Amino acid sequence: xxxxxxxxxxxxxxxxxxxxxxxxxxPRLGFEGVLDVRQGKRxxxxxxxxASDDVLAEVIKMAxxxxxxxxxxxxxxxxxxxxxxGGKHSAEALA
Amino acid sequence: xxxxxxxxxxxxxxxxxxxxxxxxxxPRLGFEGVLDVRQGKRxxxxxxxxASDDVLAEVIKMAxxxxxxxxxxxxxxxxxxxxxxGGKHSAEALA
Numbered sequence: 001x002x003x004x005x006x007x008x009x010x011x012x013x014x015x016x017x018x019x020x021x022x023x024x025x026x027p028r029l030g031f032e033g034v035l036d037v038r039q040g041k042r043x044x045x046x047x048x049x050x051a052s053d054d055v056l057a058e059v060i061k062m063a064x065x066x067x068x069x070x071x072x073x074x075x076x077x078x079x080x081x082x083x084x085x086g087g088k089h090s091a092e093a094l095a
Numbered sequence: 096x097x098x099x100x101x102x103x104x105x106x107x108x109x110x111x112x113x114x115x116x117x118x119x120x121x122p123r124l125g126f127e128g129v130l131d132v133r134q135g136k137r138x139x140x141x142x143x144x145x146a147s148d149d150v151l152a153e154v155i156k157m158a159x160x161x162x163x164x165x166x167x168x169x170x171x172x173x174x175x176x177x178x179x180x181g182g183k184h185s186a187e188a189l190a
Contacts, residue, residue, distance in 0.1 A: 001130065007137050009137065009139065019138075022138070022161065022162065025161060026157065026161070029161060031153060031157050031161075033142055033144070033150075034141070034142055034143075035096065035142065035143060036140075036141040037138060037139070037140050037141075038139040039136060039138050040136070040138075040139070041134060042104065042135045043117070043132060043133070043134050044104065044132070044133045044135070045129060045131075045132050046129070046131040047130065048128040048129075048130060049128070055128075058126060058128075061126075062124075066117065066120060066124060066126075067117065
């Protein structure tokens with residue numbers, strides 16, 4: 001069994017109202033010195049069999065079509081607890 | 096400027112309806128072989144100054160009080176692009 005992690009974050013040029021809400025709440029709760037907060041999603045995906053480049057390609061496709069909205073979000077896929085197929089991926093890599 | 100990443104995931108014993116919805120949608124979209132999906136949140140927090148153990152302690156406090164619900168969620172804090180103060184943390188570490 002292989003576990004993949006997909007991190008989905010709003011693109012830098014996209015306004016992130018959830019992150020801004022957290023940023024606004026921090027000083028009220030006594031936390032100073034925070035410059036910016038961005039909020040995104042994290043998916044942990046358990047797949048049958050061993051981690052491989054084929055499975056990684058499937059997960060990247062999944063991330064680009066179901067887990068993220070390519071208009072407003074970027075994603076990264078990495079394998080948990082393995083050196084196979086790590087690294088950054090963006091929606092552009094699908095094209 | 097230091098950037099911290101806080102990953103917030105539902106505890107293993109907690110039902111995760113968002114993850115289950117994704118898991119149910121995958122076969123319909125032609126993705127086979129996925130055993131489980133868990134969905135959580137990812138926060139990227141930019142803090143003034145250099146990464147240090149003091150700042151890490153602040154971010155852990157932030158994660159435990161504002162960014163996660165300790166009843167149903169676990170969190171991990173790590174520093175991006177640095178070796179200072181990485182590693183796993185759970186809400187229990189605050190007690």
